[in-house]
Each structure stands twice: as C-alpha cells, then as structure tokens.
Amino acid sequence: MAPEGQWILMATGRSPTNIAVIKYWGKRDEALILPVNDSISVTLDPDHLSATTTVAVSPSFPSDRMWLNGKEISLSGGRFQSCLREIRKRACDFEDEKKEIRIKKEDWENLHVHIASYNNFPTAAGLASSAAGFACLVFTLGKLMNVKEDYGQLSSIARQGSGSACRSIYGGFVKWCMGKKDDGSDSMAVQLADEAHWNDLVIIIAVVSSKQKETSSTSGMQNSVETSPLLQYRAQTVVPSRVMKMEEAIKNRDFASFAKLTCADSNQFHATSNSVEYFYWQVAYTFDAGPNAVLISPNRKTATLLLKKLLYCFPPQDKDLSSYLVGDKSILSDAGLHSIEDVEALPAPPEMKIPDQKFTGDVSYFICSRLGAGPKVVSDESQALIDSVTGLPKGV
C-alpha cells in the first residue's frame, strides 16, 4: 500500500432511471427488500434521467460521507449501510502501479469512502431517483473496489438500497425476478431485451410537480400490504400471467398488447394504493373525471379542522380570503379565520411529513356547501333573470 494519507482513488458512474410497466408494489421482507411479485421495466436514456456518482477512497478519510445534489446527507440508514457492506465484502485486490497504490482485499474494510451524487432530474418526487441513485452507487462502488461479480449479483445488492434500483442495473427491457429464497439471493434483475430491440418507442413524462412527495413509495406500499384486500390477489393471481404476456409482447414488439398490459397494471396498482386506509375515515374524498377533489366531513367541527389544514397547505395566492372561499363563508369565522394574517398564522397539521411545504396557487378556490333540498319556487320577481318587459335576459 502507498504511504498513509498520500493518495485518493476515485471512480465515477452514471446510471439511468427506469419506469415499471408491470409494477413492483409490496414487500414480503422489508429489510432485505424482497417483493411480493415480479416486475418489468423499461430503462430510460441516461442523457435525460440519470444519477451521476463519484466515489473516492483514501486512508486520510476518517469516516464514510455522502453529498446528494450538493448537500451532505447521512449514510447511517440501513439501506446505504447494506450496499456499502455488501460491496466491501466482495472487494478484490487493487493495484495502480503508476500511482503506487496497492490495496489488498482485506484493506477495503478499513478504508472510508466519500460519495458525491447528482441527479439530473427532481429527487424524491416520484421519478424513481432512488432507482437511479442506488444502482449508480452500487455500480460505481463496485468499479472502485474492483468487484468482479456479474450484473445479476450487483442488481441483488442495488435491490437492498431500493427495490426498483435492481432494474436500473441493465438497459432496455428488464425483469426483476422476485425469487423464492428467504435470504433474497435469487431476487435479482435479468435483461429481457436490450435497448436496440425496440428503439421506435418514445417515452414522454409529464412532470406535474417536482416537489418532494409526502408519502414515499416505501411507506405507501407498506400501507397497501397492511390494508389493501386487493394486494395479495394482485400479486398471486394477476401479475404472474401479466408478466408472461408482457414478456411475449416485448419479444414480438406487439405494441397493442404492451400498451394494454401497461395501462391495466398502472390502474390496478393505483387501485391497490387507493384502497389504503390513510385517514381513518375522518373525511371522505371523491373525484369525478377531472382534478377537483370533493371532500365530505361528517360534521361542522371536523369540517372546520379540515379547512384549517387545507388552508395551511393551499394558501391563497392573492390576499383576498373572501373570494378564496365561497358558498357558506360562515365556516371561516367558526375556524377563527377573519383575515389572511389568520391563515398565515395557522400551525402545520401534525401529520404533515414536511411541515414547511405549502402549495400556494395549486387550488383556485374552495366552495363550502352542504346538503340541500329539492327544487323550489323563487317568488321574489326581482330575482328573476329575464326582464319582464323585454322578455330578454336582464342587462342585454
């Protein structure tokens, strides 16, 4: 080994993200990240969505450290620790004669790393940054530490960082085989076809919001496993045959089948997560075909509490509170909200994971209403909309 503290050895890698066309949703083992079903994905062009990671090692580093998009983050979490441990275990002898660096297999355990990673797309916003990030971390650490494992083994390690990361180890069309073993050694990705196989496909992503999500995939799927009656049926009965059909569709470049299966699986995965009991039924919500949410509270007290939370998260863009809530405005005084200053002084709802997060302007206005009676006659003529002399609408 070269003299202590004299050298820094580095490797840099870039990994793509991937989008599942048959979704991974639900784990049978949280620590090892073992899924309840196989999944299939397409890997995206790294020029568009990728993580770039540099890993450095030096005897002068006193501890492992990591910076993500320029900000230092903790490596103490189990997922980072698993990836570092599994790669270090497989590190091999390394020699760079020019730089006079010699690292023996057993030395790697005592050498600390510095990791810097950058995503060229929003992090933790539902665009699979964890997939690109952990695939990149494992791949680049493997390069640095002269790991000789095949890609299947690397995918199995990346899986322990984030499940979907195991699929980003390959390009083209990739299948994550769930495996059967308790230790997870057979839960890894395989490539179904490379990127040249079907290169006519064009993928367009509409980014509606690049803000950090409130519910991570990790906790969302945990909730589904615990509460969704659909999930086990999906994993055991629906997905296995869908995976077979999808493999066939990819092999034959059969777009009609590919599209049908992709949409059906997306719908079902959303149905699975929608059946989760997030709110303990304090409030009911319903959506029509558009984006407007209808929230139904069981009583005025709950409605008042709900309104405070809504106004905290979605404050009005301009300072006019009275046009921001129309209909039964008396609920504002029930909530003690007489001015915009009162709204600004609202405390963050305790269940919010990111308390500072506000979505000013995302809601145009609120209507407060109630159940009403059926049709009735308006006998006050002044309220008529037709002028009783001209027979035309008033004001024309």
Ligand SMILES: Nc1ncnc2c1ncn2[C@@H]1O[C@H](COP(=O)(O)OP(=O)(O)OP(=O)(O)O)[C@@H](O)[C@H]1O
């Ligand atoms: N480049 C990176 N290198 C290492 N880890 C990363 C990187 N980018 C993201 N991560 C890790 O992934 C986490 C974000 O994962 P999360 O699952 O919440 O979001 P996402 O992957 O963007 O969304 P989704 O999985 O729903 O598509 C980050 O907090 C960080 O721990």
Ligand SMILES: C[C@@](O)(CCOP(=O)(O)OP(=O)(O)O)CC(=O)O
């Ligand atoms: C909806 C998904 O994107 C879920 C991805 O979940 P993650 O891989 O981010 O979850 P963890 O394994 O807990 O890190 C579907 C998919 O990519 O298959």
